[in-house]
Amino acid sequence: MSSSERTVLRRTLLGLGSVLAVAVGTLWLGIADHLDLYINPRYATFTLVLAAVAVPASIAGLVVVARHGAHAHDGDPEPRPAEGGRLLHVVLGSVTALVTIGTVVAMLVLPPTTLSARTAQQRSVGSASLSDATGAGAPVTLLGSESVDTSEYGVKDWAALIRQTTDTTALVGRKLTLTGFVVPGSDGSFTLTRFVVSCCAVDAQPVGIGVTTDDASPQEGEWVRVEGALAANPDTASDARLVIRAARVSPVEQPSDPYEY
Structure with a gap:
């Protein structure tokens, strides 16, 4: 697998993971009856249906992409990318993942507040x-x-x-x-x-x-x-x-x- 393919794979996994995290957070807000603090109630059912569809869809996507990556690694290894490039990708990916996880944790843990x-x-x-x-x-x-x-x-x-x-x-x-x-x-x-x-x-x-x-x-x-x-x-x-x-x-x-x- 080339370095560009690995980059695409990481970004795809991160994107699907973000969708899954946001969908789970949205469902939690609906179960906790806090969703109306963020959207107009007339859109609540539509939003919850989309979130419910997004959870299994994103999980399936993660499984497919992960399997594709595993099979790709079974081939002949290619030269590793430059250390500086690898470090930059790791840092950017980690920051994005932390922001996504932090947002979801805040949705689940912190009490919802109204506009002031x-x-x-x-x-x-x-x-x-x-x-x-x-x-x-x-x-x-x-x-x-x-x-x-x-x-x-x-x-x-x-x-x-x-x-x-x-x-x-x-x-x-x-x-x-x-x-x-x-x-x-x-x-x-x-x-x-x-x-x-x-x-x-x-x-x-x-x-x-x-x-x-x-x-x-x-x-x-x-x-x-x-x-x-x-x-x-x-x-x-x-x-x-x-x-x-x-x-x-x-x-x-x-x-x-x-x-x-």
């Missing part, structure tokens, strides 16, 4: 690009109707209503109770925030509603339940025309499913 308040600040909470967060105009169309049930609306839905409607006076005084984490403001107020996941945590975007309260603001990143009513934003320089005037802010545990979709 600091990440929300870096990604600009409530940016204009989130004005269509609900994905449809139906809530705005029905805005003036008292028969509309808003009890299931989350932060995403209310934030979209506030941004999409041109007459925010129709929303003033509307009572609501919402849960989210705290992104502190500069004037003692804070933004009640949730991450909206379209596909996976990589594309998650923070969306939030400003909250004013007479009490001390909760700590950054703390999960709270806010009970209050929508009111005109006292900060006239802000793009957000409405905020929640909180009657009560209560600390809560992080929900089992912290994202909105």
Whole structure:
């Protein structure tokens, strides 16, 4: 077997091993019910099916490639490659293998974490690009109707209503109770925030509603339940025309499913 063939063999084994490791890690996340911290639940079944197929397929590939390598070594030995080249291949292969193994071990051992308040600040909470967060105009169309049930609306839905409607006076005084984490403001107020996941945590975007309260603001990143009513934003320089005037802010545990979709 030539040196180039040995290089291809090592890379193939490493690639198949990486696929196997990631597939096993994905199945573990699904069994542990943590997969929704990384992808939108509507893709969970598809992802788990692919992972389940990838495990036996990659194992079969590893066996075939290993046998091919064993048979190839039965032939006449060829001159060994230069020591420097061998050392470079060994180092690169070892580093890649360690990174792959480390990633999988981290997936299996370390507790999964959600995106943080600091990440929300870096990604600009409530940016204009989130004005269509609900994905449809139906809530705005029905805005003036008292028969509309808003009890299931989350932060995403209310934030979209506030941004999409041109007459925010129709929303003033509307009572609501919402849960989210705290992104502190500069004037003692804070933004009640949730991450909206379209596909996976990589594309998650923070969306939030400003909250004013007479009490001390909760700590950054703390999960709270806010009970209050929508009111005109006292900060006239802000793009957000409405905020929640909180009657009560209560600390809560992080929900089992912290994202909105």
